[in-house]
Amino acid sequence: MRDLAYLSRETQLSAHHGHMRMIPARYHKVSGIGAFYPRICSAGGPYHLFLKIDRRARDYAACRAIIRKSIMTVLVPDTEDDLYSSLVMFNDPKGWQRSVRFVNYYKIYECLENNRRIEFSAIRHAIAHPARRLHNKEVVNFLKEKFGSTKLDLESYPPNYRHLRIFYSYFGKLIMETDEVILQAVMARKPRDTQYAGKYYLI
Numbered sequence: 001m002r003d004l005a006y007l008s009r010e011t012q013l014s015a016h017h018g019h020m021r022m023i024p025a026r027y028h029k030v031s032g033i034g035a036f037y038p039r040i041c042s043a044g045g046p047y048h049l050f051l052k053i054d055r056r057a058r059d060y061a062a063c064r065a066i067i068r069k070s071i072m073t074v075l076v077p078d079t080e081d082d083l084y085s086s087l088v089m090f091n092d093p094k095g096w097q098r099s100v101r102f103v104n105y106y107k108i109y110e111c112l113e114n115n116r117r118i119e120f121s122a123i124r125h126a127i128a129h130p131a132r133r134l135h136n137k138e139v140v141n142f143l144k145e146k147f148g149s150t151k152l153d154l155e156s157y158p159p160n161y162r163h164l165r166i167f168y169s170y171f172g173k174l175i176m177e178t179d180e181v182i183l184q185a186v187m188a189r190k191p192r193d194t195q196y197a198g199k200y201y202l203i
Helices: 002-006 009-022 025-031 081-091 098-112 118-128 137-147 161-187
Strands: 040-042 048-053 056-067 070-077 200-202
Touching: 025 161, 040 081, 040 161, 056 081, 056 161, 056 200, 070 081, 081 098, 081 161, 098 118, 098 161, 118 137, 118 161, 137 161
Parallel strands: 070 200
Antiparallel strands: 040 056, 048 056, 056 070
16 A cells, blocks of 8 residues: 555545545445545645745645655645646535546546546546547447447436446546546655745645
């Protein structure tokens, strides 16, 4: 579990509790989310801080991250467009429908990842567009191979358990990859040496 192995079990559970709630318990195993302990988690409030640094006031988006075997509060200024926007969405993944939650996570993922996986893009397109509007060959081939159709059946009653199982298996992968791309984006930026050093990982 990487650096999280050095943290208490209570901290581990706290860090991944929000992700567990995104996916129903019956799909925790197939999605991999049940055994996943993220290195990025919600700030827990406040999500934004307005700080005056170097005589200039800015809005900072916040999250918590496992950095050097410790949990640190990361502050990202609004000048870091992609990472700032990603953290704003990450702290407030609106929507209770499974399809909306997937799309919201995908928006975070696509902000920071240039080489996006076709599996995630295909599911996102299938959710956002009618089947007749899907023309990308890779997208269509993936959907037909995995779901047997370019139309996802995620909200019907009785449930289409085959489609739900496949959907959540990729939703879990998306959550895990989003965790990684946010962490890499944070670590790629050198923290600033200010009076907040030590208390915050300030970018």
